[in-house]
Amino acid sequence: MWAAVLLGSAGCYLLKLAGLSVPRRILASPRVRRVAEILPIALLSALIALQTLSTGMRLGVDARAAGVAAALLAVLARAPFLVVVGVAVLTTALIRLAH
Amino acid sequence: MLPEPDADWPRARSAVLRDAIAIGAATGAYALSFGAVATATGLSVLQTCVLSLVMFTGASQYALVGVLGAGGGGLTAAATAVLLGSRNALYGLRLSSLLQLRGLHRPLAAHLVIDESTAMSLGHESDRANRLGFWATGASVYVLWNVGTLIGALGTQALPSPRAVGLDAAAPAAFLALLAPRVRGRAAVTVAVAAALVATACVPLLPVGGPVLVVAMLAIVIGAARRTSSEVR
Numbered sequence: 057m058w059a060a061v062l063l064g065s066a067g068c069y070l071l072k073l074a075g076l077s078v079p080r081r082i083l084a085s086p087r088v089r090r091v092a093e094i095l096p097i098a099l100l101s102a103l104i105a106l107q108t109l110s111t112g113m114r115l116g117v118d119a120r121a122a123g124v125a126a127a128l129l130a131v132l133a134r135a136p137f138l139v140v141v142g143v144a145v146l147t148t149a150l151i152r153l154a155h
Numbered sequence: 156m157l158p159e160p161d162a163d164w165p166r167a168r169s170a171v172l173r174d175a176i177a178i179g180a181a182t183g184a185y186a187l188s189f190g191a192v193a194t195a196t197g198l199s200v201l202q203t204c205v206l207s208l209v210m211f212t213g214a215s216q217y218a219l220v221g222v223l224g225a226g227g228g229g230l231t232a233a234a235t236a237v238l239l240g241s242r243n244a245l246y247g248l249r250l251s252s253l254l255q256l257r258g259l260h261r262p263l264a265a266h267l268v269i270d271e272s273t274a275m276s277l278g279h280e281s282d283r284a285n286r287l288g289f290w291a292t293g294a295s296v297y298v299l300w301n302v303g304t305l306i307g308a309l310g311t312q313a314l315p316s317p318r319a320v321g322l323d324a325a326a327p328a329a330f331l332a333l334l335a336p337r338v339r340g341r342a343a344v345t346v347a348v349a350a351a352l353v354a355t356a357c358v359p360l361l362p363v364g365g366p367v368l369v370v371a372m373l374a375i376v377i378g379a380a381r382r383t384s385s386e387v388r
């Protein structure tokens with residue numbers, strides 16, 4: 057775990073530093089810009105699907121899915137960040153409690 | 156004309172500082188959930204705090220913890236976090252001409268390049284206010300993000316079982332809240348839906364962490380290729 061923490065941290069910092077240091081025209085290339093725009097969207101969306109529906113290499117729908125669905129409603133209602141997370145946690149906990 | 160912006164400066168400055176503290180408080184509040192999720196995943200309090208102190212970019216921190224929590228390897232977790240952090244490089248590009256950094260200010264400023272500080276470096280009346288927006292927001296978020304992380308991390312240690320209280324739903328919900336403001340327009344919706352489908356389809360086929368990397372590769376290839384076709388126009 058320490059390896060992940062330290063490698064990930066170093067990588068993230070170097071990216072920040074690169075942005076401030078690299079000559080403008082390299083990062084300003086439309087191609088790089090376009091990738092940097094869609095990469096976070098694709099990754100966040102993939103992570104949501106994976107962490108809601110997968111356990112290891114298995115797919116399945118459990119209490120988490122209901123929690124994330126409730127969070128989606130909160131997002132659509134423009135609830136603040138903490139409320140969105142709180143709604144998901146509470147819904148998931150209540151469903152597990154009921155079983 | 157010249158003295159005028161300076162006459163307004165005290166007022167502009169306090170407005171920027173007020174916003175910076177408000178944003179710091181809000182992000183500090185969601186650091187509570189990061190701290191809780193990270194320790195619930197099995198990271199120690201120290202590892203959790205090191206992430207907030209050194210990585211200091213929320214989505215990447217959640218991603219790293221999420222991949223580890225799902226049983227993914229350390230390298231995959233780190234790679235996912237770094238890929239998500241790639242947007243900070245673009246922010247830096249935009250910021251470097253505004254901030255006019257010299258010497259040690261550059262590595263220091265780099266550490267504070269995040270969504271919030273970048274957003275607060277835009278849209279003020281003067282460059283001076285924009286620069287203050289960056290530094291003040293960066294500093295305020297840094298302090299309160301780390302305080303929130305520590306409290307959240309210590310808080311979960313008191314809990315019986317993180318899963319029983321539904322904490323495994325916290326990370327995907329947090330991603331959802333981070334994703335929502337980015338999904339504007341048909342293209343972004345298509346990217347989001349396609350990424351979720353591809354990732355889900357890959358789950359039974361690849362080891363944990365693999366699906367995320369497949370999606371990342373596809374996003375890079377498609378993003379780069381799409382530009383070539385529109386450059387022709």
